[in-house]
Structure formats: structure tokens, C-alpha cells
Amino acid sequence: MLKDLLKNHEIILASGSPRRHKFFEELEIPVTIDIRPVEEIYPDHLKEEEITDYLAQLKAEAFKNDIKEHQILITSDTIVYHEGNALGKPVDFKEAVKMITSLSGKDHEVITSVTFTTKENQKTLNHTTRVFFSELDHDEIEYYVKKYKPYDKAGGYAIQEWIGLIGIEKVEGSYFNVVGLPTHLVYETLKKMLES
Numbered sequence: 783m784l785k786d787l788l789k790n791h792e793i794i795l796a797s798g799s800p801r802r803h804k805f806f807e808e809l810e811i812p813v814t815i816d817i818r819p820v821e822e823i824y825p826d827h828l829k830e831e832e833i834t835d836y837l838a839q840l841k842a843e844a845f846k847n848d849i850k851e852h853q854i855l856i857t858s859d860t861i862v863y864h865e866g867n868a869l870g871k872p873v874d875f876k877e878a879v880k881m882i883t884s885l886s887g888k889d890h891e892v893i894t895s896v897t898f899t900t901k902e903n904q905k906t907l908n909h910t911t912r913v914f915f916s917e918l919d920h921d922e923i924e925y926y927v928k929k930y931k932p933y934d935k936a937g938g939y940a941i942q943e944w945i946g947l948i949g950i951e952k953v954e955g956s957y958f959n960v961v962g963l964p965t966h967l968v969y970e971t972l973k974k975m976l977e978s
Contacts, residue, residue, distance in 0.1 A: 784969060785810055787976035794849075796841055796857045801962040809969060813856075818844035822859070831908040833868050834859045834895035838906055842899045854975065855899040860962060862937030864890035872938040878927045881938035882945070887917040890937070892960045898971055907971060909964035911955030913941070918949050 788811065795806060795813040806813045820843070824836045841857035849855055862869040864885060872878035895908040926945040932938050939945050941953075941960040958965045 784973050784976070787973065788812070790852055791976065792850075792853045793972075794845070794853055794855045796845065796855060799962055802858070805958070805961075805963050805965050805968075809965060811969075811972070816845075820844055829866075830863055830891070831893050831895060831910065834861055834893050834908055835897075835906050838895040838897040839904070842897050842904065845899065849899060849901050851901055853900070854972070856896060856968070857899070858894060858896040858963060860892065860894040860936050860959075862890055863893055864888070864937070869937045871936055872933055874933070875927055878932055878938040879923055882918065882923045882927070883920070885915050885937065885939070886923070886949075887915060889914045892937070894959050894962070894964055896964065896968060896971070898975060900975075905971065905975075907967055909956055909959050909967055911953060911957070911959045913950060913960060914952040914954075915949050916951045918945075922948065 793811055793813045794816050795802065796816055796818065797803070798817050803815065820841050822837055822840070824833050828836055837859035838857050841859065842855055845855050869881055872881055889912055892911045892913055893908060895906055897904060897906045930940070930943050932940055941950060941957070953960065956964045956966060
């Protein structure tokens with residue numbers, strides 16, 4: 783069991799996301815939250831998981847000289863990738879409506895990269911989930927944005943909220959990845975790291 787392997791280790795989670803915090807709680811993995819400001823800018827030529835890999839590793843850079851022997855740092859990044867573009871977090875109502883409208887009736891990818899950093903090593907893994915949206919009408923999109931204010935969500939929506947309940951037809955890959963973290967990947971990777 784991972785729980786037993788973690789006894790002599792400290793997991794540091796560099797994330798302000800309440801959804802990610804909750805996942806670790808549900809996985810029964812105790813974590814220390816440590817968030818350091820990072821300007822999330824990536825080179826223009828990067829595509830799909832290259833973007834999230836780059837940003838997850840960039841977030842780990844802020845801890846470069848501070849990781850101790852018994853610590854494992856976890857950093858991650860998620861994007862919504864649609865028609866060759868990475869959709870970040872909408873800045874306002876208008877942008878959120880525009881993002882969801884562009885996803886309506888189509889499929890897109892949700893890509894998350896997770897970087898595990900120890901004093902000696904660094905490993906980055908990623909997972910892609912394909913999400914299929916049904917056709918949403920304008921009133922439904924505006925209602926959702928007004929009520930749920932999804933300005934901290936990549937792509938302007940959260941699958942676990944009202945819009946997901948009414949609009950998502952199908953998910954290929956990890957559902958939890960769309961919520962914010964490929965939990966199976968995190969669990970398996972930590973287990974392998976601590977067993978080796």
C-alpha cells in the first residue's frame with residue numbers, strides 16, 4: 783500500500799487548486815501545500831502535452847535548491863486543447879462564453895502533465911482525455927457562466943458542474959483528469975518511485 787511507503791517521506795504539492803487538494807485527501811496521501819509564484823509563459827512553438835510538460839517543469843524550478851532528501855515535490859499543469867489552440871482560463875464573462883461556444887457540439891482534449899521532483903531526479907508524465915460536448919444553446923452557456931463564474935478553469939468550464947451534467951456526451955480517458963488530475967497516474971508513479 784502506498785500509505786505505508788509514504789511513512790518516511792513528505793509530499794509537497796505546489797498547487798492552489800482546491801480540487802487537487804481534495805484528490806490527495808481522497809487518495810489518502812498527506813501533503814504539504816507550498817505555492818510559489820511562477821509566470822506561466824511557454825514558447826510559441828510548443829503543442830499539446832509539450833505545453834503542459836514545460837509548465838509543470840517550470841513550476842518545479844521555483845523549488846530547485848530547496849528539496850530535501852525525504853521530499854517529493856509534485857507540480858502540474860492542465861490545458862484544454864481545441865482545434866490547434868491551448869485554451870487557458872477566461873479573463874471575463876465574454877471570454878468564458880466565447881470559449882464554451884467554441885467547444886459546443888465538438889470534441890476537445892484535456893491535457894494534464896504532472897512532474898515529480900526529488901533531490902536527485904525529475905520525472906514528468908502526462909495524460910490526455912478526449913471530451914465530447916453536445917450542442918449547447920446560447921442561453922444555457924450564458925446561464926452557466928453567470929451562475930458558476932468559471933474564471934479559474936481552463937477552457938472556461940468544470941465537468942463536475944451543471945454544464946458537464948447537461949452538455950457532456952462522452953469522455954475517453956480519465957474523467958478525474960478533466961476535473962484536475964490524472965489520479966491513477968499520480969498513485970502509480972508515487973508507488974513505483976517509493977518501491978524502487
